[in-house]
Amino acid sequence: MFSTPESFVSMKRIEIVIHEERLNDLIQLFHEAEVYGYTIIKKAGGFGSTGERDQDDFILEQYNAVLVLVCDKNQADKLLTVLQPKIKDFGGMCLISDCQRVSVP
Amino acid sequence: MFSTPESFVSMKRIEIVIHEERLNDLIQLFHEAEVYGYTIIKKAGGFGSTGERDQDDFILEQYNAVLVLVCDKNQADKLLTVLQPKIKDFGGMCLISDCQRVSVP
Amino acid sequence: MFSTPESFVSMKRIEIVIHEERLNDLIQLFHEAEVYGYTIIKKAGGFGSTGERDQDDFILEQYNAVLVLVCDKNQADKLLTVLQPKIKDFGGMCLISDCQRVSVP
Amino acid sequence: MSISSLLVPAILFFALGMFACLIKSDLKFPPDMHRMIVIYLLIGIGLHGGKELAAADMGDALSAVWAALAFGFGLPIIAYIVLRGLGKIDPLNAAAISAHYGSVSAGTYMTAVAFLAGIGVTYEAYPIIMLAIMESPAIMIGLVLAGYSRRVTGGESKADKGMMKHLLIDAFTNGSILLLFGSMAIGSVVSEPSYHKIEPFFELIFMGALCIFLCDMGMEAGKRLSEFKSVGVFLVGFGIAMPLFGAACGLFVGHFLLGYSIGGITLVAVLAASCSYIAVPPAMRLAIPEANPSFYLTLSLGVTFPFNVVVGIPMYYSAAQYLHATYYPW
Amino acid sequence: MSISSLLVPAILFFALGMFACLIKSDLKFPPDMHRMIVIYLLIGIGLHGGKELAAADMGDALSAVWAALAFGFGLPIIAYIVLRGLGKIDPLNAAAISAHYGSVSAGTYMTAVAFLAGIGVTYEAYPIIMLAIMESPAIMIGLVLAGYSRRVTGGESKADKGMMKHLLIDAFTNGSILLLFGSMAIGSVVSEPSYHKIEPFFELIFMGALCIFLCDMGMEAGKRLSEFKSVGVFLVGFGIAMPLFGAACGLFVGHFLLGYSIGGITLVAVLAASCSYIAVPPAMRLAIPEANPSFYLTLSLGVTFPFNVVVGIPMYYSAAQYLHATYYPW
């Protein structure tokens, strides 16, 4: 379909939202699982089982962090094995979806 | 495929981008539709039908907000019924895609 | 499935993460390809082939930018033709996935 | 005391902030500005307190410390009993709210100082020492009350333990408290000429910076105030009665036990009457996640804080005057 | 007047900012810093104005108010006519641009004050009152012109109405305007000793903080200036001619109608010549989304602002001197 279809690689996109104060634990886990890349957005707000987290509220100072990680299926498999037992503890949200990574031609 | 396939739940991922000043209206709508979670990223920039919104421009101070909401199909259905009539008014962008939510084992 | 299925349009969602200092080059490319919308999140952090980019480190001041662009398949095709030769130079990550855009009823 | 003594810039800027919120103005201060001014004010208060401490009589300073600890531990317990007994508030919310009332509001305290300065009344150095001390016990007693409540209601107790220890440490490593104590320590050891070099930044321009802080807090108070319907009549009443009770304790202690001047008594009353909105709310959010923040924030920021700033301070001052005139009428 | 009178720090820092932009330096000030300094400057200007107002003659103050209203309403209408008639600019862009010229630039005004201070020229207290007043009418007249333009071009009119009301309210609840008026009110009621306490923060360090603000605005002006090609020769010419015309009106009014001193006349000229970049641009972006922001921002920030700061102020001052010498040659 695209001009150079062979340049797409099927990947898994993992998207995690957790309380910002737990971010370091998560990143540590990632590095232990030897992931080769992730992206972090901090100072996110939201609403979940622990109530509202308003990023503009400078009294309570509650933030979420959004983490996006793209990897192949094997790595995702490995990662989720490590991640899943901790998910309840971490709270927030963990998604997985399919995507194509555009690779260097 | 994954170690514990039964721990994934098929969900809908709704992603909305709107002008930040409209965010509260949208959130109100969400709470009326009784969603159980969403994530907000503020101070985003972008370009759309109303022109450029540069988040670094401290003179005009125009920001977008990105909102991600994950829910099951029924809830999404319900939500979009409420949302759709307002979409034109809200402007921006509203996407829906499939994802797997990793659930507590 | 949804109340008004005909109001969904199949689209491509392109998600790019690059070093913030390269963002302007990318946006220029987008405008040359005549895209009609994109969303930008700045001051993101992350980890990739060039090491860690910690958005809280005010000494090094390294940020990533996340760019999300939704368009139809043709536009995506066109865009990626322009984008792909530059991807190596840009570094970071470029994803493409399918989504439904909720359109004005 | 005339109406003009209320026309203190700090109070007026607080009112301006509330007014901006009331007329739904789009006025908004950057959150980082708030954080920066808080850092600045805490250091300024600490340095000043330390300087005073260095020159203070140790016996008198110790009395002040004891009084501060008594308030910090005592007031939350009384608040908890009232909230549980009279208000039938559930234990965890009661614990979270109570903790706020043991602590103090640096903003209210500084407004009182500005008020006294405006009418030319002097005061002792000790209250500022009390201010620095009262934040920690309040957080600790909040944790203890929460633990007690959980045991009573049969909540989790194992996870609790680790949490408890973690939070007790927190009560001392808490950034605001550390800044206050650290600056106090620094203020008490630096030499006079060294202090003189930093005085323009931390003292000379202090009252002006306080105005901007209070304008911001006025907006915040206005925002919280608008939620007071959801909080219920009892709690709003509590948010006014509790500072009055605290002030009464403060007046008593300040006059009879500590033997301060009118200005000093007023400040002790303000300390006992005020409740925290800097260190305690985030600590309670973490320690008692089950408690509803809109309860304690509405009370502390939306009710007690504006009450103290606008009505309380002059009232406590009048009471201190009366006390002084009645019991030392020579 | 020698070149050395141009060597005012405020102006030099503005030039430094433009230079940084010119050589594509990576110098960048945090956006929140800009917001904070704006808040600080507005409060400082307001307090100072209020203090002056309290001491002012009511009749003279009223004359200043009338003059401010005349400028605020009159100049945009003239600008609109010129832009439509001579420039064939489309109605909505013309309306948006016009609104900016009715308003004032606090930065330009303060630079003028720094300039006068630098050469030791005194001035009346009234211009600062005018400054506070001129922001609202400009926004209002911008809305009226936009409404008129839309009716002429047959745009939406129903949605308009609610919008219109909403925006008229906005012209008064606008954060910057509220801050300015609020501080003015506060400055006019606080007692002398109270004011004295906050003076170091709001007056003593004011001119230094202004330097940082102007350095930042210099970078911003440089950025906008670089877009002036896209704006066209006519508009750039307008961005220079309009302040000259405004200044002429200001000189006339300041000298003949208000009867001010040379310093006062200069300031009135600066008020009439300058155009807003704080309250008006976001208001116009909301009110007239069809207008192209790069037009009014390039004009106001990239052309008129630097023109006034670098060339205009000394020019208006010379003109005021000439006027004074010619018409009061005794």
Place this chain on the structure above:
Amino acid sequence: MSISSLLVPAILFFALGMFACLIKSDLKFPPDMHRMIVIYLLIGIGLHGGKELAAADMGDALSAVWAALAFGFGLPIIAYIVLRGLGKIDPLNAAAISAHYGSVSAGTYMTAVAFLAGIGVTYEAYPIIMLAIMESPAIMIGLVLAGYSRRVTGGESKADKGMMKHLLIDAFTNGSILLLFGSMAIGSVVSEPSYHKIEPFFELIFMGALCIFLCDMGMEAGKRLSEFKSVGVFLVGFGIAMPLFGAACGLFVGHFLLGYSIGGITLVAVLAASCSYIAVPPAMRLAIPEANPSFYLTLSLGVTFPFNVVVGIPMYYSAAQYLHATYYPW
């Protein structure tokens, strides 16, 4: 010199920051606050330096410039040789680390000024000129060393070239350097009364603002210090030996070549001993992405900076005293 001369607020606040980091306090200053204070300090230093420059003897000023250039170019080369020869550090990391030691730390310099002020020692105006000059050569020599290293190790060379030019330009358009030089230029041309207006902001409150900056840097240093295990014994040793060597050079140059007073010699020693953490780290990150930032940041922020602030400054001062007493014993 007694222990009390160490009780300079600036140093104590630095220690407080490190302490906060040590006890894992949640104290955190907004990153924008850091940026704002850096902007403020750079402008303040520049203005002050410019003012001194205007009053300086041109010959003496030129000597200072030459000395600054010699340090800026010489120290990194020596550092590079030591790192490569003794430490077997790989070429690119060695280049990146070296560049830091040619530059200076404005924070350390200002702490030294506060230290001297605290014990009442005067100093010459020239060191501040050296401070402004030393940042650029260090970046340039870092680039040259990196280029040399790459040629040696056979790295990319084509891409390099464009990069090189780009980065050489950067060494001059770099925001911090521009701000420093720009303010210096402004400080040297403005008239006395004009300067007087901005002095309260840039001089009067300077030392207080510096305290907040150093508290922040203390936290940063503490954070980096904790990584020193990963850096290895050799590098940590280098991070202490290099400033000692630099200080020795500075003492020699300051005393024998420039002939300064004790205060002046101390400052020259501090300049030569200190290493940059404002302009150089980001420049090196861009120029030598292959180098590991945790090496140069741990060294510059975690080792050399605290060493200089806590131990170095009083030591260099004692050495300057000794030198002065020994070689001018009349």
